[in-house]
Amino acid sequence: MVEPDMMLPVGKTCADCRSYARCEGFIGPGIGKNTSCDWSPSRFVESRKSIAADATRAERERLLDAVRRKVERFERMAASANGIGGVAQAVAADALRSLLRTLEAQASDDSPFAS
Numbered sequence: 001m002v003e004p005d006m007m008l009p010v011g012k013t014c015a016d017c018r019s020y021a022r023c024e025g026f027i028g029p030g031i032g033k034n035t036s037c038d039w040s041p042s043r044f045v046e047s048r049k050s051i052a053a054d055a056t057r058a059e060r061e062r063l064l065d066a067v068r069r070k071v072e073r074f075e076r077m078a079a080s081a082n083g084i085g086g087v088a089q090a091v092a093a094d095a096l097r098s099l100l101r102t103l104e105a106q107a108s109d110d111s112p113f114a115s
Helices: 020-027 048-080 083-108
Strands: none
Touching (some): 048 083
């Protein structure tokens, strides 16, 4: 039975702990997905890599929001502009939409680049 003091922070696993490699040596492979520590009280200390991944995710979300706002802006400008100006705005909106699709696909990927 898992005691409350052995639970890891919400959304974290043993693989996010800086002691993961050492514990894996003691306990054996396969503990990376555990959401509770085998030590009581928990010795969980978030690794720098995990902290950096969280920061990168937040930065990626800010970037996606900024690109979404730009797409909306260019779409509004294209709708209100006439002639060549409207065409240029529509082309810019299409290019940004394509960039947004690429960024969103990378964001849904589990690769280190997307973390």
